[in-house]
Amino acid sequence: MENKKEIVTFDIEGSAVECDKELLIKNSDYFSAMFKGYFKESSENNIKLQGVDLKAFNLIMLILWEESDIVTLDLNETYLLLEAACMLQFNSIKQLCEERIMIVLSPSTSLRTWKTAELLDIIPLYLKAKCMALENFMEICESDSILELNLEELCQYLGHIYLNSHKEFIVFQTAMSWFYENQNQSENINPTKVVLKLLSCINFNALNVGEITEMKTYPNISENAEIQMILNCIINLRNNRCTDVVDEFDRDVVSTAVHLCGAKNRKISVKPCILLQSMHPTHTPQSSRITTIVIYDRFHRKQTLTAMSASHLSLSVMSGLAYDSLTDTFKHFFPLEEKKVEHIEGFKLVRYKHFIFFFGGQHLRGSNEWNLNLWSFDTFKNKWERRNKLPHGRRHFETCIVGDSLYIVGGTGRFRVLQNNLLHCDLKTGKWSSEIINLPKDSREYQCCSFLGQLCILYVNHGTVYTFNIADSSWQSFKIAVEEEVVNSLGKYTVFADSTYIYIKGRKLLRLKFENNSFVLDKQKDVRLSEWIEIQCVQCNNLVYTIYKCFDEKYEFCYTLEEMNLDTDEIRNIFENKIAETDPVVVDKKTFYIRANTTQLFSTASYQYVKENIFVNDFL
Template sequence: MDTGALGLGGPSPCRREGLHSGSLLGFLPPLCRMDEESPDGLLFKDPDFSSDLLRQLDGFRQNGILTDVSICAGAQEVLCHRNVLASSSPYFRAMFCSHFRESSEAKVQLKGIDWPTLEQIIAYVYTGQVHIAAENVLPLMEAASMLQYPKLFEACSSYLQSQLAPGNCLGMIRLSEILSCETLKKRAREVALTSFPEVAKSADLKELCALELRDYLGDDGLCGEEEKVFEALMVWIKHDLQNRKRYIQELFAQVRLQYVHPAFFHHFIANDDLLQSSPACQTILETAKTQMFSLHGTSAAGCRALGHVPPRNSYQDFLILLGGRKDNQQTTRDVLLYDSQTRQWHSLAKLPTRLYKPSAVALHRSVYVLGGMAVSAGKSVVSHNVYVFSLKLNQWRLAEPMLVGRYSHRSTAHRNFIFCIGGIGDGQELLGSMERYDSLCNAWESMASMPVAVLHPAVAVKDQRLYLFGGEDIMQNPVRLIQVYHISRNTWFKMETRMIKNVCAPAVVLGERIVIVGGYTRRILAYDPQSNKFAKCADMKDRRMHHGATVMGNKLYVTGGRRLTSDCNIEDSASFDCYDPETDTWTSQGQLPHTLFDHACLTLQCLPHTASRSLLS
């Protein structure tokens, strides 16, 4: 035989035409090329071979060619190949490759699977495809579980996950437990926790057992106000009061009363008949009342503090900037929100009026803006108005006005009270007076005046005491004093110190210390009330005043203000810096949207979807 003619030896046709084998590769179709080189040749891979083979086998099945078994569902049957079924799942492999009677039977009956589902399963085995929809997903999933097709099972799970909603997620959890589907269960639980207020309205919540409800109410990831948690609990108990009231103590303990709005607690929880009928719940209520409303706090005789429970993980801190002087122009009405997750600034509903040097505090997930000089139609009036901003509604409303109109004053919050201190009055006089607002009663009352009237001190509350650091007198001279107000006794005392020389500086509580941030200086001082000692922290980059400061996540954030340059000029600032007490270092967070000073800088804790609704409204 002429081996050359077969291309196994001798000169090839390519060589005779003056071509070499390498040049021939350029004419081969891409799917016929060799994929991997080896010392003894090339490994050929056909990516379509397996799918073509499966397509041919499916054609054989549909035409009854070489089929050797009928799979039956009731009276219906479908012809198949044992080797194809055995290679597709461990279930059929055990059936046909072991000594079970089905291995030799011509017909095999599958119980628990209806005919339409069996048809779809067999089609999936031969084609790798199946259409999943609402009407077939459950029988398909059950069949995939029984016949051991894990990828089909997870595909059904993915479809169900795509259909999850607050109204069906608890039912999906039940289903996932029946089918032992952990991926569906995990995702359904996430929906139940993140949409809890909506889930609480569903009929499925009332059907939970006590252990299941406790598991939800106690979860740190539950995304809902504590008021909603309490309401869900009471709806569940009253659905079957006779059998469920014995669980009230155990479930009520899951409500984090420290984070319930005092007005809601006072009106809807404190005097609830069902809670009052339980001695254990009565004890919890009395402790909560003392902590929320008593000026003595947990130091009162016989008071046992509620266990320290952090707010749920679903809450997020947002930084809020209000008013101030923008771009060195007139006082602005702008309200800005900073989302630390996205590092973006957003605009909220504007202040109702332009206010020069008001004060502002955050209390009960709302912002209170107090006093200031109202500027309208060229007239300036010292205001005693109080405006309250709800982030949830993105709206402002008026609260009870202060007893005395004032601006350039300081305010701080403690429990359900706001303390408004000093400032300049309607006759441009320096005020030493202080008044207190009770947010529960919506009422103001006069308190003891400070020992020395000062402007622009740094103010903070720690351990039942209100601290005023420094400030300036009527002649604009720095005052080297710490003035301390004992809240429950309504008394003041003062201490002289050479460490204090701050004017127009904010103060914040950072851990166990009060931090005084600048004030015509770059110096940062941390004051320990227990030891009455100061410690120096890392300096700011610039000498700053009229800036804002707040705490988020145990870090200090400083915004805007004015800075003194090296040649003693004053410049407006748009800086945005962060101080980490763990490392005693400063880092820049970028820039504010514009230069800003004499503004309020606050932290407001709320649910992220609450902030999102405000940004869209």
């Protein structure tokens, strides 16, 4: 005869809810401790539950009794369910909620997910949501979700050093929009103190004097004498009129203005990655076939060398390894399956927000097919998906992401025809440019980068930078004011840029500043004397990572990975002269090898960096 269920009745928000006690004990650590421990409730059948949402509790019971699918719940119900599951320790339901929220996580849901998951201390969900919210500020600032934050939450968001805004003035505009919507929320808060706290979220060093002057015209600022004085003082400080500051403003105003001018620059939450090949456990480089090759040096001297056939290496998987500069260690980050990369050359890996794109290239053995797929790896959800398709086959091209546009520049197309043009894709809509745009010069000596929201193509040897206007597909040229002797000393070079400078890195590091309608040399430094045949570079805030491909004394490909601090000019090698397909890189007891012609350096989002609340300034 079936055992009779023991029923316990809960009083939740004034409603009686009957439950199977054994079912609760089986699924909840909270109720297991309550009914099996030495609590008075263990012998009671009528219990009042405080602080529990009735709807959420009924959803839990529905899932337990009927094994209902959580996917049928809307997101608001899922948040309610998650909070109750955490409180009452229904761990399996908590996990289901986390998985459901992670699946639908997007910029529009990231703020609420961040705040909910942080309150419940759910890691890494809250860090991923926080990173997404900070990265996608330009999209979130146009939505109403930001208006629902309280003052403390808003300041923690807008003031965060990893907030990604195309222009700092937009952060100010967003803060004031929130203020106008919420200024009547509490009569006990002094409006001047609120505005000053909001101004503490702004990096005033990233604003020009015209933008600071425009601030003074905003309602609730234009009629506020104290804030007007502070902004006027900041303008004088920016114009180096220190004598006027001392004469015109009292000590408190000057102190506040100096504080606001002491803001730190914003950063991006990224770290470098390198693509290496992992070896099958049963294969080693030594077991691969050794071949003999004959080469002639530049003096026509004959040399016989041995080389390992790369085709006999196990092609089980290529792997992205992320590098942590704080611990000086690599960590396995993502796999790239054999079918995507077997015998492929000339492809690119590039970061877009928290995604890694893999696209372009050609399978140079076997099928000779072009890789027309634009693959996307979601670093938060740890999965690959086919995002788009390239309209034309390209390999060995330059690439750049500017805002939400992906550019493919130059390279080699079908029938080995060199391409002196570009095409671009809107990553929000997935639409490619309807026409192929010719490059401004007929030259293969160029590099591209994103600078101040535009694609820049640098013809360094010609002393010219061209910027591309995507609205009308036009080009504008600017002079590079660098002496020819300096340019000739660069050797093979690469370029990168931040919000202030364009950098050219070869044997020297040149820092260019846009001034008087041209790019002038702001700083130069000798960085490397030895020769190389290829160079790749990626910037992660003030650290620049460079990988050099060289020949060693036996004419074998070898690679050096270098880190340079742009603030201190300090340079160190992370690894040096590693021979392709021979010298191992050991990560977590797994062995990886550099694979000639496919090793790439790129950056990736790192949600761990946003855990600590670092702000551009201390809040007033």
